[in-house]
Amino acid sequence: MPLHIHTPLIESRPLSLCAKRPVWLKLEALQPCGSFKLRGVGHACEVQQGRGARHFVSSSGGNAGLAVAYAGRKLGVPVTVVVPETTTERAKQLLHLEQASVVVRGSSWQEANQHAQTLLGAGDAFIHPFDDPLLWAGHASMIDEVAEAGVKPAAVVLSVGGGGLLCGVVEGLRRNGWQDVPVLAVETEGAASLHAAMAAGHTVELPTIASVATSLGAKRVAEQALACTREHPVHSYLVSDREALQACEQLLLDHRLLVEPACGAALALLARPEALAAYDNVLVIVCGGATATLEQIHTWLAQA
Template sequence: MPLHIQTPLIESRPMSLAAGRSIWLKLDALQPCGSFKLRGVGHACELHHARGARHFVSSSGGNAGLAVAFAGRSLGVPVTVVVPETTSERARQLLRLEDAKVIVHGGSWQEANQLAQTLVGANDAFIHPFDDPLLWTGHASLIDEVAAAGCKPDALILSVGGGGLLSGVVEGLKRNGWDDVPVLAVETTGAASFHAAVEAGHTVELPALSSIATSLGAKRVAEQALECARSHPVESHLVTDREALQACERFLADHRLLVEPACGAALALAYKAEVLGNYRKVLVVVCGGATATLEQIQLWLAAQ
């Protein structure tokens, strides 16, 4: 059995009425660790464990680190997660709840990642948060489940951070023969490394990240994400932090499920009928986020 679960696929009546079309939700916020990350991370951890890895090292202040910690605890493998100083105390506590050793280092993920790389020994496995073919193959299982349910959409909406989810979803679409299903890839304006790459025609490093959607905070998107945009119909969309936060609040009211602003970016687009064109059946990947609290979302909204 894989470490991830098969998540519910439902039609959202409130969102369908708001958007004037059929909106379907793949509820990966219900994964045991709170996000879709467990699909790819679990797949990678199981393979590394089978090959003899006796310790997992990761660099992530959020969902990827939580997925590695959950996978390690499930497999009986110790886990070290290096997080940047910007990681919230709640995220650190959640990592410790999964028995992970937490090291705080640097002002950004890039700095935390540099230290993490130095901690990998001969019998260890490094689990990247987004840029690894093993992760993409694991994330593709999300589309396998949708295909098995016979629910082919006219378009699919997802959030983009480092590009791991996008890369996995496109892999899943291709292996299920859904090459004609476009992906609407959404970022917040302060963390739009994928949008910058699409515009430039090559990956670029953002000088800074200013979005409160910190889970989307990769200064440079994975090369594979840009390759997906070349080989598959992918539309790049931007929303504001405020729109993402408002979507989180609205989704909580509509479906009694709290997600973080990174997930709110995709939901914000789904609530916008005017940008969905002629797509009549739209699937939204509700990617989740375990570190969100309603109090924090409301404080961010008040500050906008």
């Protein structure tokens, strides 16, 4: 049995009325560790354990780190997660809850990641937050489940950070023969590394991340994510932090499900009829976010 669960696929009546077309929600926020990351991370951890790994190392203060910690606990493999200084106390508490060793190093994920590489020794496996074919293969399973349910969307809406979810969804669409289904890739304006890469024709490093959607805070998108935009119909959209936060509040009101701003970015596109005009129904990946709190969302909204 895989470490992830088969998540519900529901048609949202409130969001369908808002978007003026059927809106399907793949509720990845209901994964045991709170996000879609468990699909790819769980797959990668199982493969690495099969190859002899006796210790997992990760560099993420967010959903990827939590997924590695959860997978390691379930597989009986110790986990070390290196997090940047910006990581919230709640995230650290959740990592400790999953029995992970937490190391705080650097002011950004890039610095934490560099330190994580120095910790690797014999018998250790590094589990990347987003840039690994094992992750993409695992994430693709969510599209397999949508196909098994007999729902073919006219478009898939998702958020983009480092690009792991994008790569996985495109792989899932391909292996189900849905090459004609476009992906609407959404980022917040202060964390738009995919948008910048598509404009430049190559990956570029953002000078800084200026968004509350910190899970989208990869300064450079994965090379494979950019490759997906050349091999599959992918359309890039930007939303503001306020739009993402308001979408989080709306999902909580409509479906009693709290997600983080990175997930709210995808949901925010439903309030833009012009972006969805060409599609008679859409699938939104509700990717989740275990570290989100309603108090923090309200604080951010007051500042936005």
